[in-house]
Each structure stands twice: as C-alpha cells, then as structure tokens.
Amino acid sequence: NAGVTQTPKFQVLKTGQSMTLQCAQDMNHNSMYWYRQDPGMGLRLIYYSASEGTTDKGEVPNGYNVSRLNKREFSLRLESAAPSQTSVYFCASSYPGLAGWGGTGELFFGEGSRLTVL
Amino acid sequence: GQQLNQSPQSMFIQEGEDVSMNCTSSSIFNTWLWYKQDPGEGPVLLIALYKAGELTSNGRLTAQFGITRKDSFLNISASIPSDVGIYFCAPRGYNNNDMRFGAGTRLTVKP
Numbered sequence: 749n750a751g752v753t754q755t756p757k758f759q760v761l762k763t764g765q766s767m768t769l770q771c772a773q774d775m776n777h778n779s780m781y782w783y784r785q786d787p788g789m790g791l792r793l794i795y796y797s798a799s800e801g802t803t804d805k806g807e808v809p810n811g812y813n814v815s816r817l818n819k820r821e822f823s824l825r826l827e828s829a830a831p832s833q834t835s836v837y838f839c840a841s842s843y844p845g846l847a848g849w850g851g852t853g854e855l856f857f858g859e860g861s862r863l864t865v866l
Numbered sequence: 867g868q869q870l871n872q873s874p875q876s877m878f879i880q881e882g883e884d885v886s887m888n889c890t891s892s893s894i895f896n897t898w899l900w901y902k903q904d905p906g907e908g909p910v911l912l913i914a915l916y917k918a919g920e921l922t923s924n925g926r927l928t929a930q931f932g933i934t935r936k937d938s939f940l941n942i943s944a945s946i947p948s949d950v951g952i953y954f955c956a957p958r959g960y961n962n963n964d965m966r967f968g969a970g971t972r973l974t975v976k977p
Binding site for chain 2: 789840
C-alpha cells in the first residue's frame, strides 16, 4: 500500500504565482489534514477535513484554500504565493473509531512537499 | 485558544544516556500521542495514551498521561544514534478533529 502520497515533492514559485499541492490516501480514512513545518515552529495545522464534503480552518489558514475532492483526495491551493509560504507541507490522514470519537487518533503522514517562494 | 508547550526545544546527549521531554497544555485532553520525525520524512506514531494516569512502554520508550489530563511526558532510555530526530506530542480532545502538535523536541545523540 502506498499510504499517503503527496505531489509534487519539490516546487519553486515566484511571488504571486499559484499552485496546488495534491494529496491522496488509499487507507479509506475519513479525515485528512494539511500542515506546514517551519524551523522551530513544529507542525502547524492549515486546514483539515473531518469527512468527505467538509473542511475547516486550522491554526494558519490565511493564504490557502483546500478542496476535499472525494474521500481519497485533499488538495491545498496557494492562490498568490508569498515568500512567507516557503515551507515544508505535509498531508496526513486518520480514521476515527466507530465508538463516538474513539479510535487511536493516529495520523499517517506523507513524505512532505518542499515549497520555495522567491 | 489552547496553548501547548513542549520542552525542551532541543537536546544534545551522549549515546547511552536517558532522555526526558514533556508537553503541557492549558486544556484538558482525552488522548496524548507522541510522534517521531526522522530527517526528510513525515512523523510516525511512537506511542499512544488514552487514560489519565496511564503509563505505557514501547521498548525503550515510556510515556505517561498526566492525572490532570493537561500534560504528558516521554522518556527514552539508553539512547542510540537512530533515536536522532524530532519528537512531537499531539493531544486530542473528544470529538475533536483539530489535531495540533507541540513545537517539537529535536534530539541529537553523539556516538
């Protein structure tokens, strides 16, 4: 199984350009997430999707949009890239348990997408 | 919003030494998860805690879910070079999909 697959792995943009990071999971997970990781800041949640058809803002949503295309796919779009969006982006998925919230809550991560905005 | 503090930020230790790191929060949680991130990869779950007061071990790792439900610690005993990486705590509340992470503890192990 591939798990969580992110594309592209590397991208260089100029300020003002737009791009979409793609994420797909093959584990039949309900929830999907986008994080950014910056040195000394840990992982910060940008947006998440608790289930197909829903999306919610995380800690740092400004400058980003997301689309939960179907159960497998969750994309992150930068409409007008800024140097402050230079970061490593991680997509993750999880499968909440059947008994209320339950489950392990474990997130499964992709390998990351390194984005540089000049 | 909730505050989540992870310490220390970084640690430099000799191989064979024990390591301890912790997370504290202003909010109550039902689950504490600890992840490790190897260089160039995404984080991977190390250990999960589901009950206040729970003490769980996984090999050389030991983690505890604080009685107040606002904190957790992770210990690594007899560290080895492959323990190098960034360790994150990630608490979770009931019916809460908003999974946030601590700022991480970067561990360096000198052979």
